[in-house]
Amino acid sequence: MDPRRFSYASQTVEEMMMIEERKGPWTSEEDLKLINCISMRGPAHWTYLARSAGLKRTGKSCRLRWLNYLHPDLKRGNLTLQEQLLILHLHSHLGNRWSKIAQHLPGRTDNEIKNYFRTRVQKLAKQLKWDVNSSQFRHAMRYYWLPTLADQVQASSAQSSMAQPTTSSNQFTDYLPLTGLGPVDSDSKSGSLEAQVSPASDLTCPCDVMGYNWMDGFQQDGPIIGPMSPACSIDGYYELEGLDGHILDEESSDIWSTTYF
DNA sequence: AATTCAGACAACCGCTTGCTG
């Protein structure tokens, strides 16, 4: 049905304009109204939905609240190491196309990923006094941090399999190796099969990253060689149990249609 | 205990895209 044929709950445009628009944080009452309305009418025609739910919010605001907070398929809690690894990898190839990146992380929103990147990764870039979009930073990301994170995922997987030989879980014990990360949250201890990380920074700022001349190691054509970790092979691939992080074309995301974890 | 500050994340804003008549 064409949403423009809706009669917006018998209100004229003028009447709708006179309704004082509510902004700011959502209340649980508003959430409930929105959920109820969506359960009856489905998540579409947001302007109409907002009116019929009796909300003094824009359709846009309702859509965002649903997609970023209320949607039942959303994951809660900190990003796992695997998810961080995937975000960094995808960002190094796709850039700031957050929705595209989010498509590869079920249950995570573009907003969440964008916030993660801005607060953690851009903070690191600031510390290094590098532009986050510079080839220098992208190179360090691709050939140092990504393999380092991959190592951590592997290490945590190995550690947990030794600690809990009867399960396939790779959850961490209290602390991750190498980075001195904080304790995991209670949810991850109680059943997550994925490595959880603390809200603290997960990207180290080691001296070998600072000291290495990344531009010298940069080649426009052919393989790019930098100070890789053991998990990263020379041809620009890094490998990980259950994860095959190929270097992919800027525009091609077909390769990501496979399952990673 | 009160205040300040920084980090995290929810929400908003403005622009773009895609669809329909």
Added chain:
DNA sequence: GCAGCAAGCGGTTGTCTGAAT
């Protein structure tokens, strides 16, 4: 082809919370 609209997207801002003083 054009106009009007909803939805999608990315950048930015606002708010909350916990740590530090």
